[in-house]
Amino acid sequence: MALSDESCRSLVPRYLYSSPSSSQRLFNLDMPFAKIDQIQNQGMVPPSKYSSPPAPKAAGRRFMIPAPSEKIEMFSPAYYAACGAGGSLSCGLTHTGITPLDLVKCNMQIDPAKYKSTASGFGILLKEQGVKGLFRGWVPTLLGYSVQGACKMGFYEFFKKYYSDIAGPEYAAKYKTLIYLAGSASAEVIADVALCPMEAVKVRVQTQPGFARGLADGLPKFVKAEGVLGLYKGLVPLWGRQIPYTMMKFASFENIVEMLYKHAIPTPKEECSKSLQLGVSFAGGYVAGVLCALVSHPADNLVSFLNNAKGATVGDAVKKMGLWGLCTRGLPLRIVMIGTLTGAQWGIYDSFKVFVGLPTTGGAALPAATKP
Template sequence: MALSDKPSRQSLIPSFLYSSPSSTRTLPLMKMLQSSPTLDSVSSSSPKSFVIPSPTEPSKKIEMYSPAFYTACTFGGILSCGLTHMTVTPLDLVKCNMQIDPAKYKSISSGFGILLKEQGVRGFFRGWVPTLLGYSAQGACKFGFYEFFKKYYSDIAGPEYAAKYKTLIYLAGSASAEVIADIALCPFEAVKVRVQTQPGFARGLADGLPKFVRSEGTLGLYKGIVPLWGRQIPYTMMKFASFETIVEMLYKYAIPTPKDQCSKSLQLGVSFAGGYVAGVFCAIVSHPADNLVSFLNNAKGATVGDAVKKLGLWGLFTRGLPLRIVMIGTLTGAQWGIYDAFKVFVGLPTTGGPAPAAAPAPAAAELAKA
């Protein structure tokens, strides 16, 4: 049964976070079966006749905030993050090498040229397996737990404060989700960076992971967890909060039609556009920590102080930034597009939307009734 048929189970999360699902359409065949006097007379007069009863709900939807809802969001996160990060592996490879060896990889174009000359076309996808598996695990936790924590914090705040402080709920929910997601990502990220920046270290995850553990120990896989949190938590907070805000503004100022009346293709276009703009902000905010992660996972025994001394403050904020803006903008836009496309595919509404009208104060409401 759809959520709207259960008033007692209405969530406290603000209604503007999702558009209302479209009404269930009764199939014409079902109408014919239910209203046909011939079938009714046959079924009542002949006990031997066999008529298949029509279902009460021809198209059952996933109930919002049910286990099936969170499962769908988790799987959507796997698709959105794993596939997109694997696709931009060549960009990530050049970016990591520019961060580690700027004397050799001086620019984006020269970086691609050097990799093509030294490693061939296959070299552009070195490290794609740990990238795919690591970011699939991260995406599952990032999107699944974001939906969970967003509702959880909204329920704690109550409907009035959840609507008033919605941006704080986006920030808190995304930060909480990313703490968990990075624990899943960190070992894969450590191996990926080593494989991509040290030619000859390993061919991929299968031989790179045991070699890394023999060299650094099991805890070495989490040597970069603090810089990873420093990179990913601000990134994800910006990614989700700015996306929700941008989408709300697009529906409010740029699109004259209410969201629930827009076509699904238009809604997915808004998701991609909002995600791309959010990705640009994400890249700028998280770039210094990204440089630290690359440096620490490449240099054995190095510390954050060593990285700052080696790169310098200016280099920490700017080295590889233009390429990362292009990469993260495209990546984030594609992630939101894929995530919301999967939600639409399983019958869920797209993420984000217009804010609700402010609820009247209790005293004013009583006065209006009088």
């Protein structure tokens, strides 16, 4: 019984053939291999155009079969998983890389009498704890921000699409900044639940010398002292710091990148090289990071204060630091730290997206609403 072309094709593993349109096929599976060899020898069709692979006639004969170009389907579960993986890399690596800056910043917030400036803070830590001490708390930082980054980026892409579908194409375009704000806020609520326990241990390890060497001994000691719920004591202040930070981070980044492609770069985004697009991502991320630092700094001081002092309240923090201190203590260092951090995060995130075959973030229309 003769098999149809499609039936034969279904018996061949997909990676063994390319898939040109029917009008482009010069021969099919029923064509004898001798005829295929004749066409090849006459130079009519290079081997890379075969719709079906010829069997090698002798050992050592080489032939090449192009694999189909696979791409991740936009807004599919695999797409959101890829965005989560990129977010985990971007946030985990960057936060871990700036552990020394974060360590000095936290100590300046907790003990400004001792750590009067960035330079003196580094000098004191080097003198008392050595170079190794500058990376104290890197393990909870890496784990906490890797999980947080995965939730933040993955859920942001999900909620951005979800809210765009609810609004419809017209309102999604008209109120795109509101969609950026709502999507990033929704994602950060989830991400901070994952981050909070590691953040609590990190701050305690970094600001109380002798408390613990790292996560392995710090987490059990923290739980023994304050219970499991104590790990979430700073969740509300963490939301207060991270939600405005993330809303500013995503909304400003999306709008800055759009303005760069519209006014500073004469070429449409789709025609720009990938290296230029990644440069735009870093630049937009750096500016967005400076704005993030200004918005979220008071809450950052609160988080450091509450996680350092057992039984402390927000009122205690305000009374001891004052409103001006909450807004300004450690701010210059945090502006440099967060600007660099955010720029690097967007650069790494979009580099990962390009690596897996996805477009970079920003500079294009919002995702189209789902059509029936």
